[in-house]
Structure formats: C-alpha cells, structure tokens
Amino acid sequence: MSQLSKAEQKRQAREEELIDLAVEIIANEGPGSLTLEKLTSRSAYSKGTIYNHFSSKEDCLSALCCRAVSSIMTFFQQAVEFDGNLREKALAIHYAYQLYSRIHPTLFQVVLISKSPGVRDKTSDKRVECMDLLENQINDVSDSMFQHALQQGEINNPHVSVETASFANWAMSFGTLALASSAAEATAVSRLDQETILLNNVNLLLDGMGWSPLSSEWDYCDSWKRIAEHLKPLATHHTNNTHD
Amino acid sequence: MSQLSKAEQKRQAREEELIDLAVEIIANEGPGSLTLEKLTSRSAYSKGTIYNHFSSKEDCLSALCCRAVSSIMTFFQQAVEFDGNLREKALAIHYAYQLYSRIHPTLFQVVLISKSPGVRDKTSDKRVECMDLLENQINDVSDSMFQHALQQGEINNPHVSVETASFANWAMSFGTLALASSAAEATAVSRLDQETILLNNVNLLLDGMGWSPLSSEWDYCDSWKRIAEHLKPLATHHTNNTHD
DNA sequence: ACCTGAACACCGTTCAAGT
C-alpha cells in the first residue's frame, strides 16, 4: 500500500507543485481570483493535465483546504507540547490556530469556503473523503483535550459534555478569528486589542465551563506570552509568503 | 432630503426588484452562482441598466449584504421586545440571529463574503458606506444591551467591558451559526442537538461573564422555548423562499 | 440623461488528435 509506483510518485509531486502554485495565487490575489486558466498558464502544464489533477475549480479549492487543515494539524501538534496545565494547553491550541490564521489568512478563509455547499458539491469524492479525514483528526485533538479535563475533574460541571464543550470551544475560536480577519475594519473588531482578543474570548468561555484554574485564579496573560514564545518557531519558519 | 424625484423613486423601485431577483438566484443556486448575466437575462432590463445599478458583480453581492443586515436588524428589534430579564433579551437576539440564518442561509453567508477583502474592494463607495452604517446599527443594539447589564450590576466582573463582552458575544453567535450552517455534515456539528446548540454555547459564555441569573439559577431552556413562541411570526411570515 | 446590445477579453470544461 505504501509502495508507490514511480509514475504515481511523479504524479503526486506534480500535484504538490500545483497546489504550491495555487497557494501563491490566492495568497497574492485572494481566493476569488483563483482560476484554472491562471494556474495552467503559470504552470508548465496544459489544461488537460490540470483537469487530470483537479476535477473542477472547486476541487482545486478543496485541495487547498486539505493543505490548510493539514498545516493547522501540525501547528496543533506543536501546541499540545506546551509545558503547562491542561487549560494552558487548550490556550496553546487557540494560539496556534490564531497564528495560522494570521500567517495564511487566505488559506484560513478557504477552509470555510470549501465546506460550503456549492463548493463541496463540485469536489471529487476522493477529495471530500480526504477533507473529512483531516477534519476528524482535528476534531480528535479537541475532543481528547476536553476528555482529559473532564476525567481529571478540572472541568466540574454536569451540564458540560465532551461534545458540547469541544464544539463551543471551536465555535468561539473560529468565530473570533473569522470576524477578526474578514471584518477587520469593523468598529466592533478594530476597537479591541488584537493581541489578546482571542485570549479574552476563550477565557470567558472556559470560565463559563468552570475549567479550573479559573482566569481569576491564574495569570493567563502570562501563559499567553509564554505560549507565543513556545510557538515562535512556527511563526518565523512558515513566513515564506510574498504578500500577506 | 426625503423628497425624492419621480425618476429617483422609479430607480429605487427597480433596484429593489433586481435585489429581489438576485436573492432568489442565490437562494436557489448558492452565492457562487450569482452572475450579472443571469440577473440580466431573468430581468426585464439590459446589461447596461444592470451596470447602472451595480458597479460590479461584487457590488451586487454587497447590495444583498445590505438587504440581509437590514432584515437581521428588524429581527433584532422584534427580539428585544421579548418580555423577560436582560439575559433573556440577549438570548432572544441570539435566537433571532439563528432564525435568520436558517430562513436565509445563503444571505447569511453573503454577509461574511461581502466583508472579505476582494469583494469589499470591488464594492462602490456608496454601498460600502451603507454597509458600514447598518453594521454600526447592529453593533449599537449589542453594545447597549451589555451597557444595561453592566450598569444594572447584572454583570459584575471587573474584567468585562462593553466592548469585549459585545464582541465575544457576537463571535460566539456568528461562529456557532456559521459552522452549523456551512459545516453541517461535520461530525462535530451533526452529533449535537441542533435546537439547543446555540443556547448551550451562549449560556457557557454568558456564565463566564458572570451575567446573572446564571444558567444554574434559571431555566433558560424554558426561556428559549418562550422566545421561539414570541418570534414565531417572523419564522412564518418570512418563509417565502422557494428552495431552502 | 438614460437605455440598449454588440463586442471583446477571460474563464470553465470537454475531447479529438497526438505521444
């Protein structure tokens, strides 16, 4: 299964090359201006070959989504290694998510775009499968975090289950970052401190779950700074973007 | 100022007519398939006239965004009239937001799309002004709610300001609804009870702010049902959609 | 002043012909 034919290896290498190129296009010109025409003319290949890799423009967008979620996953893996209590580890994951959304704002957008019907519908079955697989991996990271917190009694609240907590946590993070990156000029966003906006929102939520130590009992601002330090390698290493 | 010439009245009526048509198109075929070509051919007017109303395809999308936000505003105005304590009024607004996102899922999407750079950039100045104005109105509703709660001591937390609370509240609502509507097939979403998903998330957040009565001290599930009853007229009256 | 539709450039997708 892991033994790939030479032809297949070449094919996969080319697909990576094309995705790299597509990433460059959306980073510089936005997700809306990705066209397979552009991708063709800027690559060394012909229209037919492009369509050999991507069954449609939307399938290409979904390939970018897979790339994005996969990167986010490696960010998360770095984050959980932060040395601290469980709630701090959770904060580290949020920080990693924010970091990704700021290093690759357009790829961050693409993740939502690809999941919307109309794009998903025009994505090849093989790719949809890949997206769902990656999404489940991300999900598992989040779930297992809350599982631990509940088991160890750090969250002590009969109304909080793994499923509800995990989703509320994701919704808050996603909502905050989506609004901060897409509606950055909005008064409601611009009047806030961009450095701690996510920390504040998440702290309110986790306090509401009763995840101890509560923010009144612990200096999470300091944690946030230490997390930033811990994840600095990701921030510097991945900044090979031309535009944003 | 409010005295419009006959020509201007006619122009505005036609614009409403075109926006109605565009709403119909995106409701049935998704925001991605709105084209000015389609809008032209399904309307009684020519390309030139369409471009007389919308400076670009993106400007047309932004017109839909204005329509959406304006409708959301009227939903909110119904919501604040719910007879209950302040936290229940806040819940009523969330309920109204959810109701809108379910009655007009594609218009709900369009609001985020229009605020993204690349769409906003291609929107006429006049329309951008209109969008910002409406957004501020929505903002004011949210802000004044938290202002009241803080003044009356129902939120008693030195770390919570109007600005931070208002944004956290918006982010949670938006994040929850965006994920629930765009990523409905995702495991993290589908495994939850769709009826109370938003109520649960918001309750956790408002508990975290210390907004009394806390969810442990009050039956907000019951409030949620009463709010649904209060807003029923909106649900039935506005369901004139063909597809979703 | 406003409306019309031809015109053109660009894009998505297919497929016959070539290797």
Next chain:
DNA sequence: ACCTGAACACCGTTCAAGT
C-alpha cells in the same frame, strides 16, 4: 495510459449608437 491545445459556452465589463 497520459498529454496537448483547439473549441465552445458562459460571464464581466465597456461603450458607441439610439431614444
């Protein structure tokens, strides 16, 4: 088996000609 690029339908945007 895979690659190529011509071909065609569709779309965004402009603008000369018409009222």
